Amino acid sequence: MSRGKKLDIFIGADFNNEWAQVETPRKTVISDEILEPCKHFLMFKKEKRRGKTVTLVGEFHMPKIDTEATLKNLKKKLGCGGSYKDGWMEFQGELKEKIRELLLEDGFRFKHKH
Secondary structure (H helix, E strand, C coil): CCCCCCCCCCCCEECCCCCEECCCCCCCCCCCCCCCHHHCEEEEEEEEECCEEEEEEECCCCCHHHHHHHHHHHHHHHCCCEEEECCEEEEECCCHHHHHHHHHHCCCEECCCC
16 A cells, blocks of 8 residues: 555444444436437447456446347347346457447447447
8 A cells, every 4th residue: 555545444334323324326327218229329348357358338228128138139149148237238258349230230329439
């Protein structure tokens, strides 16, 4: 640890009001707006998790049932695992180009240079 920085330990409980749970605000805001596939402007993110590459696609503004059906269809066509969290689809592996082709066939659009 470098000099001049204090160590901030946050356990997750507030001791002033006995053992009340501390509520922290959500990092991302989930929109309730529902859009058609042709009005989406999706983008890709690539992350490393436990040494493996994960491809993120989003942000989707559809009912959860429709999004999960789309995810299931994509996972079946790609032959990989994945999940849906906070409006983003997560796929195991580096599959940007394959996912782009399949989503373009379904009528989705992407932001410029993504």
